[in-house]
Amino acid sequence: MGGWKTVLNPLKPERCFWLGDEACAEGAIAAGCNFYAGYPITPSSEIMERIAHRFSEINRVFIQMEDELGSIAACIGASWAGAKPMTATSGPGLSLMMENIGYALITETPLVIVDVQRAGPSTGQATRPAQGDMMQARWGAHGDYEIIALSPWSATEMYTETIRAFNLAERFRVPVLVLADEAVGHLREGVKVEKEVRIYERKKGKGVAPFVGEDVPPMPAFGEGEKLLVTGSTHDQWGFRRTVSPEAQRNLVRHLARKITDHKDEIIEVVEYHCQDEELDLLLVAYGFTARSALAAVEAAREKGIRAGLLRLKTIWPFPREELLRVGQKAKRIIVPEMNLGQIVREVQRVLPQAEPYSRTDGEVITPQEIVSHF
Secondary structure, eight states: OOEEEEEEOSSOSSEEEEEHHHHHHHHHHHHTOOEEEEOOOTTSHHHHHHHHHHHHHHTOEEEEOSSHHHHHHHHHHHHHTTOOEEEEEOHHHHHHHHHHHHHHHHTTOOEEEEEEEEEOSTTOEEEEEOOTTHHHHHHSSSSSOOOEEEOOOSHHHHHHHHHHHHHHHHHHTSEEEEEEEHHHHTOEEEEEOOSEEEEEEOOOOTTOOOSSSSSSOOOOOTTSSOOOOOOSSOBOTTOOBOTTOHHHHHHHHHHHHHHHHTTHHHHOOEEEESOOSSSBSEEEEEOHHHHHHHHHHHHHHHHTTOOEEEEEESEEESOOHHHHHHHHTTBSOEEEEESSSSSHHHHHHHHOTTOEEEEOOSSSOOOHHHHHHTO
16 A cells, blocks of 8 residues: 555646746645645745635645644644645744654654745745745754755746655655745746646555654554554654663664665756766856756856856755766866855855855845856
């Protein structure tokens, strides 16, 4: 029971003209999301609005919670009841969710969190784009763990990467973040909806330990006859608290990390543009909306005879170190444009120390012309 399967898409196969946020909501529906708990926050509110309308049509569960703490708590409970849950937020709401993201990590609870980033810190500029939550997504919860975070760059990928987020959450029993930004969330583009969709259903098992033991243990739901113990304290494979056991703590933490790090080939996706040259004069490393400007800048550079390429990071966490090294080691110069003061560039520099940041933090997108002028 469980595993990969191809099913008919509950959406009508057609070409649609959607906001990125709308495409995200429809991708959740296509992936089988049947529970949404959220609180409205710009610039992600259109996701909740679309879900509220659409779930009423298809008999799925929507609830507006009192805040983001309650939203993610409801999603965790729904997941253990057998649902495929999602919530959406922006930076301030993501901050409120962090304690329960840690709880979801230690209890191996699959769910999807969409973060449509805006300029911060704090309330910041609620309607302006930024990419300032990249490190918070990775390190916001305390302790040692691994997490998955994806970065769409278009309305189409708001649809497809939301589906992928659900599949990864179910496959690895982990919260998965979709790190969009305001520019992508409010971008309106054509999106092609296919007739079929490939989804992953969580594995279940009778009388099998639901934690720690296996690579990715089966996950029964409450009410299915299993004696479930779910706790945020250190626990053994059956969920019993082992808060003074060095062995239990070691086994649990290593398990939470290894089920991700041992399967990076299933998780990490990057896209190369014009990287076929044996040697590159310039490599741009970018993600999200900024990667669109980076691609235009690369194409402008190549028209001038500069051997330029782009490595686009569709998966941010786990970080694609090997893929970056393979492409980056043949580049004379590496630039990482970001709508922050330099977050992912720090990860790039751990692999390729010569990488240079290019930052914009004024609530405006980075344009191709800006990147070209920095060559």
